Structure formats: C-alpha cells, structure tokens
Amino acid sequence: MGSLKSHISAETVGKVITCKAAVAYAAEQPLVVEEIRVDPPQRMEVRIRVLFTSICHTDLSAWQGQNEAQRMYPRILGHEASGLVESVGEGVRELEIGDHVVPIFNGECGECDYCRSEKTNLCEKYRVNPFRGTMVHDGKCRFSTKDGKPIYHFLNTSTFSEYTVLDSACLVKIDQNAPLRTMTLLSCGVSTGLGAAWNTADVQSGESVAVFGLGAVGLAVVEGARTRGASRIIGVDINPEKRIKGEAIGITDFINPKDLDVPVHQKIKDMTGGGVDYSFECAGNLEVLREAFSSTHDGWGLTVILGIHPTPRLLPLHPMELFDGRRIVGSVFGDFKGKSQLPQFAHQCVKGEVKLEEFITHEMPFWKINEALQLLIDGKSLRCLLHL
Numbered sequence: 301m302g303s304l305k306s307h308i309s310a311e312t313v314g315k316v317i318t319c320k321a322a323v324a325y326a327a328e329q330p331l332v333v334e335e336i337r338v339d340p341p342q343r344m345e346v347r348i349r350v351l352f353t354s355i356c357h358t359d360l361s362a363w364q365g366q367n368e369a370q371r372m373y374p375r376i377l378g379h380e381a382s383g384l385v386e387s388v389g390e391g392v393r394e395l396e397i398g399d400h401v402v403p404i405f406n407g408e409c410g411e412c413d414y415c416r417s418e419k420t421n422l423c424e425k426y427r428v429n430p431f432r433g434t435m436v437h438d439g440k441c442r443f444s445t446k447d448g449k450p451i452y453h454f455l456n457t458s459t460f461s462e463y464t465v466l467d468s469a470c471l472v473k474i475d476q477n478a479p480l481r482t483m484t485l486l487s488c489g490v491s492t493g494l495g496a497a498w499n500t501a502d503v504q505s506g507e508s509v510a511v512f513g514l515g516a517v518g519l520a521v522v523e524g525a526r527t528r529g530a531s532r533i534i535g536v537d538i539n540p541e542k543r544i545k546g547e548a549i550g551i552t553d554f555i556n557p558k559d560l561d562v563p564v565h566q567k568i569k570d571m572t573g574g575g576v577d578y579s580f581e582c583a584g585n586l587e588v589l590r591e592a593f594s595s596t597h598d599g600w601g602l603t604v605i606l607g608i609h610p611t612p613r614l615l616p617l618h619p620m621e622l623f624d625g626r627r628i629v630g631s632v633f634g635d636f637k638g639k640s641q642l643p644q645f646a647h648q649c650v651k652g653e654v655k656l657e658e659f660i661t662h663e664m665p666f667w668k669i670n671e672a673l674q675l676l677i678d679g680k681s682l683r684c685l686l687h688l
C-alpha cells in the first residue's frame with residue numbers, strides 16, 4: 301500500500317493547489333471537468349487527494365436540481381469516495397498526512413450531546429445538511445474557479461475533485477491494508493443500506509423483508525438482511541433487469557409492480573401470510589413508500605425510509621393507521637456513527653463478511669464522469685467507480 305503515497309507530495313502541503321474537478325454550473329447541464337483552485341485546510345479541516353469516487357442517486361438528484369437546496373451554482377457534487385490525507389489544518393489530532401480515509405457526509409464531532417447519545421448518529425454541527433454550501437468554520441468556500449469565483453461545497457464532502465477540503469469530523473481513517481477501491485462504497489450507499497438492516501431495523505435470523513428499489517442502496521439492504529439470515533427477502537423494482545443482480549446478492553423473490561394486476565402490498569401479504577416484518581423504501585417515491593408501509597405485518601411491521609423525497613410532499617399516511625401497530629422510521633447513513641463505527645465495519649468487509657465487489661458494475665477514468673452519470677440515469681449501473 302506504500303505506493304499510494306506517490307499520489308501526494310510534500311510540496312503542496314499548506315499551499316493553494318490547482319487541480320481538476322467536475323463543476324456543476326446549472327441543473328441538468330453536463331458537468332465541466334476543468335482546473336480549479338483548492339485552498340489549504342483551515343482550523344479542524346483536512347485536505348485530501350481523492351483517488352476514487354462514485355456517483356450516488358443523491359448526486360443525481362442534486363445535479364437535476366430537484367430541491368431548492370440543490371440549486372446552488374457553481375458547485376462541486378459527489379459524496380462517495382476514498383483517498384489520502386494531503387494536508388491537515390490547525391488543531392487536527394487524529395489524522396496525519398498519508399492516512400487512508402473515507403469521507404462521510406454525516407459527520408461526527410464526538411463531543412456534542414448528539415454524538416454522546418447512543419440514540420442518534422446525527423451530530424449537532426456536522427450532520428448532513430443539503431442547504432449548506434460552505435465550510436462550517438468560516439462560512440466560506442475552499443474551492444474557486446481559475447478566475448477567482450467561489451465554488452460551493454456539497455454534503456460536507458464535494459468529492460468530484462482531485463483534491464477536496466473537509467471538516468476532520470467528516471473523515472474516517474481506514475486501515476492501510478484495506479483496499480481503497482472497494483472502501484469507497486462505505487462512504488454512502490453500502491453503509492446506508494446495510495446499516496438500515498443491521499442497525500435501524502436490526503433484522504434477525506428467520507425474519508422477512510421487502511426491499512423497494514434495487515439500486516445500490518436497496519441491494520445493500522438485501523446484503524444486510526442476507527448476512528443476518530433473513531428467511532425471505534422480496535425485491536421490488538420496476539426495472540426487470542434488477543432481478544439478476546438482486547438474485548446474485550440474495551433476494552429470494554422478485555416483484556415487478558408493472559406485471560401485477562393487484563397492488564404490490566396485496567401480493568406481498570399473500571406471499572407471506574399477512575405481511576413482512578420489515579420493508580425498506582429505497583426509491584425516493586411516495587407511492588412506493590405507501591406500498592412499503594402497507595406491505596408489513598400489522599402489530600409489529602416496521603418500514604424504514606432510505607430514499608430522498610423531493611419537497612414539498614408529505615407522508616401518505618393517516619395518523620390512525622399507526623394504531624394498527626405498524627411503525628415507520630427514517631434512517632440516515634444506516635444509523636452508523638461514522639467516525640467511531642466505520643473502521644470496524646470496514647474490517648468486517650475486508651474479512652469478506654459483506655460482498656462489496658457486486659456493487660461495482662462499471663469503472664472509468666474521472667474525466668468520463670458525464671458518461672457515468674448517464675449510466676445511473678438509465679438504470680444500467682449500481683456504482684460506477686471513477687479513478688482520479
């Protein structure tokens with residue numbers, strides 16, 4: 301692994317760096333791969349050399365400018381990555397130049413009431429916040445165009461760049477022996493899905509699960525349920541091609557809602573004798589959420605929301621429906637406390653307890669990023685790994 305150090309140089313430490321990044325200038329317009337300037341890290345910040353990044357659906361929604369929070373330009377998107385520490389700002393104690401790291405969009409300062417509570421993985425200061433486009437420390441951008449115009453940050457991370465600056469609370473140190481290529485997936489999709497099954501729902505051996513939306517997030521839920529020994533894992537997707545990957549990872553049944561003449565929840569109830577123990581909404585769609593909710597067993601069913609839903613629509617439920625004993629809960633970053641729990645999760649992945657390789661369907665050089673975006677739009681990729 302020592303060879304990776306050639307990607308960073310002592311000469312750039314603490315100075316402004318000029319490097320390549322993919323900049324979003326307007327909704328739905330191709331990202332522009334161009335030279336930008338990246339300032340050195342300020343107090344409690346770290347600058348990293350990104351070696352791999354991949355595109356998650358949340359980057360896609362931001363690129364499409366679906367929510368008001370996302371229409372901030374120019375901006376560098378991207379939140380799934382891995383890389384090396386290149387410079388550390390004043391006050392940073394736990395990270396050093398050359399450390400292998402994975403960014404987390406949902407940071408952990410370790411000191412606030414939230415970080416000290418076992419009931420949440422949201423940090424007071426560094427929790428995921430789509431409205432923030434600048435650094436917490438001084439409300440400024442560390443990126444600028446070559447003619448000096450500030451470029452906004454995204455989800456505490458902005459990984460579509462050779463170099464990026466993050467709060468140290470948003471970086472997890474990973475064992476030097478873990479392959480960074482697959483560790484990239486822990487930055488969002490795989491941790492989010494797997495953690496929803498392990499931590500949020502806490503699926504037990506012999507229980508039944510329905511997963512709505514078989515993208516990388518949904519398939520990571522499938523992987524989480526499989527590793528816990530779930531007896532029935534029903535995958536639901538309107539794209540029939542998702543069945544193949546779903547079966548490779550562990551679904552026991554596949555439902556394409558378009559092939560049914562009854563609602564999906566009816567079919568699931570018939571298949572399971574009253575409904576599944578858990579359902580997971582991984583499509584970011586309210587009709588899907590409604591079906592997921594109605595698919596669980598009354599008395600104890602739990603629906604976990606992972607999809608990001610466009611504003612301003614509200615939950616499609618009548619409050620009295622909750623009196624039937626079905627519960628519904630949201631899960632951010634799979635309820636993992638990133639900085640303290642991800643190193644152990646990474647270790648389990650390296651030992652082979654979790655199949656990571658299945659999630660990488662494509663790889664290409666970073667400058668082809670618009671092609672990678674299109675693959676996700678067309679439903680052809682799970683994760684396309686971009687090499688920087």
Ligand code: APR
Pocket residue numbers: 356357358489512513514515516517518536537538539542557582583584585588606607608609676679681682
């Ligand atoms: N019913 C069932 N499945 C659907 C539906 C629907 N009505 N609409 C979309 N899907 C499926 C898509 O076919 C796709 O396979 O949901 C899947 C979404 O997967 P990706 O686009 O690969 O997204 P992913 O990165 O897995 O993120 C999942 O989490 O980030 C949020 O809201 C975002 O929708 C995204 C979700």
Ligand code: ZN
Pocket residue numbers: 356357358359379380488489
């Ligand atoms: Zn993501």
Ligand code: ZN
Pocket residue numbers: 408409410411412413414415422423424425426
């Ligand atoms: Zn905190």
